[in-house]
Amino acid sequence: MQRSISLILSGDFIAAFYMYPAIYSLIVLFSFLLLHLKFQFKNGHKIILGLFILNISIIVISFIIKTFLTN
Secondary structure (H helix, E strand, C coil), X not given: CHHHXXXXXXXXXXXXXXXXXXXXXXXXXXXXXXXXXXHCCCCHHXXXXXXXXXXXXXXXXXXXXXXXXXX
């Protein structure tokens, strides 16, 4: 994840995605989480839960692909 953030900061967005596929959804999650803490959106907890589930799914699927389906 650290290398992926480093790639984003250097402007290599595609390589960052290949390095860690969940990086962009995690950025959205943490950004929304910070906004929800400040503004207390009405259904913010449901959106955060959905984003958590999305991120966990992406992380698990990418782990399975990298571990079992690549040589």
